[in-house]
Every structure is written in structure tokens, then in C-alpha cells.
Amino acid sequence: MNNYIDLRSDTVTKPSPEMRNAIFEAEVGDDVYGEDPTVNLLQKKVSEMFGKEAALFVPSGVMGNQVCIKTHTNPGDEIIADVDAHIFVYENAAPAVLSGVSIKTIQNQNGVITAEQIKAAIRPKAYYLPVTRLICLENTHGRSGGTIFPIDEIRKIYNLAKEENIKMHLDGARLWNAAVASDISLKEYAKYFDSILVCLSKGLGAPIGSLIVGDSEFIERARVYRKMFGGGMRQVGILAAAGIYAVENNIQRLAEDHLKAKRLAEELQSLKTFYINLQNVQTNMVIFKIVSEISQQEVLEKLKANGVLLTPEHHNSIRAVTHLDVTFDDIDKAISVFKRIFK
Ligand code: TLP
Numbered sequence: 001m002n003n004y005i006d007l008r009s010d011t012v013t014k015p016s017p018e019m020r021n022a023i024f025e026a027e028v029g030d031d032v033y034g035e036d037p038t039v040n041l042l043q044k045k046v047s048e049m050f051g052k053e054a055a056l057f058v059p060s061g062v063m064g065n066q067v068c069i070k071t072h073t074n075p076g077d078e079i080i081a082d083v084d085a086h087i088f089v090y091e092n093a094a095p096a097v098l099s100g101v102s103i104k105t106i107q108n109q110n111g112v113i114t115a116e117q118i119k120a121a122i123r124p125k126a127y128y129l130p131v132t133r134l135i136c137l138e139n140t141h142g143r144s145g146g147t148i149f150p151i152d153e154i155r156k157i158y159n160l161a162k163e164e165n166i167k168m169h170l171d172g173a174r175l176w177n178a179a180v181a182s183d184i185s186l187k188e189y190a191k192y193f194d195s196i197l198v199c200l201s202k203g204l205g206a207p208i209g210s211l212i213v214g215d216s217e218f219i220e221r222a223r224v225y226r227k228m229f230g231g232g233m234r235q236v237g238i239l240a241a242a243g244i245y246a247v248e249n250n251i252q253r254l255a256e257d258h259l260k261a262k263r264l265a266e267e268l269q270s271l272k273t274f275y276i277n278l279q280n281v282q283t284n285m286v287i288f289k290i291v292s293e294i295s296q297q298e299v300l301e302k303l304k305a306n307g308v309l310l311t312p313e314h315h316n317s318i319r320a321v322t323h324l325d326v327t328f329d330d331i332d333k334a335i336s337v338f339k340r341i342f343k
Helices: 017-025 037-049 061-072 096-101 115-121 151-164 175-182 185-191 216-228 237-249 254-269 295-305 327-339
Strands: 054-060 076-080 102-106 133-138 168-170 193-199 210-214 283-292 311-313 316-320
Touching: 017 076, 017 237, 017 316, 037 210, 037 237, 054 061, 054 076, 054 096, 054 193, 054 216, 054 237, 061 168, 061 193, 061 216, 096 102, 096 283, 102 115, 115 151, 151 168, 151 185, 168 175, 168 185, 175 185, 175 193, 175 237, 175 254, 210 216, 254 283, 254 316, 254 327, 295 316, 295 327
Parallel strands: 076 102, 076 133, 133 168, 168 193
Antiparallel strands: 054 210, 193 210, 283 316, 311 316
16 A cells, blocks of 8 residues: 555554664563563553553553553443444454453443533433443544543543543544644543553554553553463563654654644535535544445445545445544645546
């Protein structure tokens, strides 16, 4: 896909020469013994960034979410998530398979579920009902096009969770984007969650890797499930080194990706083939809802034939994601392609 302007996802980013150099230079050890100095450094660094006691390096976002769900719950419990949450839609029903829990889904508005909706979804206490154990939020929210979860609503949900003795998990695969765009610190977001998943392999440009953060006791228990799920890794400092490079160099620059998404959306909003909700273009994604006769597949094929890659999204939409491997120039080229093909 080298010759394409690849807007399918920020997961397609490749390690830069500087990041490859950090990988090359990494000191390593056996991380299952806890002896990889570079992994230990990454975990320490990231836990401090979030103001939490500990962090654990995991191979993927899905594994991070699922290890957290497993650590928080018992079989027969229920977790709450929005109906479009990655945890619910894109993780192969893993909460049912790996943790034996059901998911009570809530309709979201632009990625947001409210404390009021959640309150209504919490099960009353009765021996024949599942126990509502965990509330999962997603920030930024992928299926709504990278929208930011408002901090005021997070605070209300946190207060409710405290009252009800329910834990809070954040799928923060792209929390970095939310923090940069909203100017709210990672620590402030982290205050309201018992566990957070963050990814290195999306907008931050690392080839692989995610972390979960939480208190030390939680992370110690999570380590057991990481191993159980096959995520115990050995001389993985070569990947942690990429992660350290990513968090030290590639967070603030996400603002550029947000500008690229804005430019794409603003330039293409006049096309009649699509509807773009500009208010939802808050970070590095643009959702184009197809509002003319043309099929989703045809739109994607035409774009591909002209060198631009996007992905299908639900509700007859297509999704563009900006990232560090597409330049402003590439965005302008993609805009010309759109304008040439579509009305
Ligand atoms: N998201 C991918 C696809 O799976 C949709 C993408 O291209 O956006 N949480 C969120 C919010 C995510 O968007 C993703 C990946 C994950 C978790 C899972 O991360 P990985 O792919 O590392 O397991």
C-alpha cells in the first residue's frame, strides 16, 4: 500500500528512521521475569504520565481492554458500554468468551453516554440478576469519528460509579488525541478511571504495543491474565523502545493530524454525495455519510483506483483517519481526487 494515500487508519503508520534507531539501540531482558529494562522504563514513564501507580505493556489494544475486563469482573457479572464501543463491536465478543460477562449496551450520542442513561442501566440487587461490575467508556470514540468524551460527563459518571460501587474502565486507545485536542491533561482524565488502555501503535506511530494503567494491586492481578491470554513477552524491549520514542516525540504533533482532518472535512463538505457532520471532526477522523445513490463499495473502489484508501464505516459511511504518515500535501491531493470523482 506504499503508493497510496492511506487514510484507512492511524494503525497503518510505520516506524520512522529515528524510532528504528531507538529499537536498534534498546537494552533487553526477559520481560516474563520482569527483567527487561526498557519495558520497565516504558511502564514507569507511562504510569507517571497518567498519575497512576503502575502500568503493564501488552501486545494490542484488544488484549489491554480484555485483560482489564477480566481483572475487574467475575463470570456472571455485567459490564456497561455504549452500543458502538470497540469493546462491544470489534473484539469478537471477547467479554463473553474470556470473562463470562454480558454487556449491557447503551445508545450513544456522538460517542457520549450520560450518567443518567447509565444509572437506568445498572441492575438492581437481586440474586437472579447479573451484578453490574464495570462501566466502560471510550475516548476518543472511534465509531463517532474520533469525538471527545466531555470531562464534565465523565465526572458525573465517576460520581455515580462511586455511589454504586462500580469500577470504571477507559478504552483510551486514542486518549492522546483527546488530551491534545481538549487541552485536558492525561492525569486529569485518568483520575476518574480504575483502569485505562492506551495504544502506542495508532497516532503515536509505534509498530505494536499498548499499555494498561491502574493501581499496583490491579496491575499485579492484570499481569496474571496477560500471561493467561498469551501476552507474556520476552525480549520485548525492542518494542518498548519504540513506545518510549513515541510518547517522548509524537504526542504534541497529533495537533497536526487534527488540522489535516479539519482541512479534509471543510474542503469536502460542499460535495453532495456525502454528509459530513463537522461538529464531530474533533480529532483525526472524518466520517463521510453517503447520501446519494452510489454504493459504499463503489465509493471506496473509485477512491482506491485514484490512489486514496479509506475504510467502510457503519450507517453507509466511509471513514478517513489522518496520521503522521500522510502529509498536508497528501491531504490536498486526496481533496482533489474527491472533488474530481464526486459531485
Ligand atoms: N481500532 C481499529 C479497528 O479495530 C476499528 C481502527 O482502525 O480504528 N480501542 C479502540 C477505540 C480502537 O479504535 C482500537 C483499534 C482498539 C481498541 C484495538 O486496538 P488493537 O487493534 O491494537 O487491538
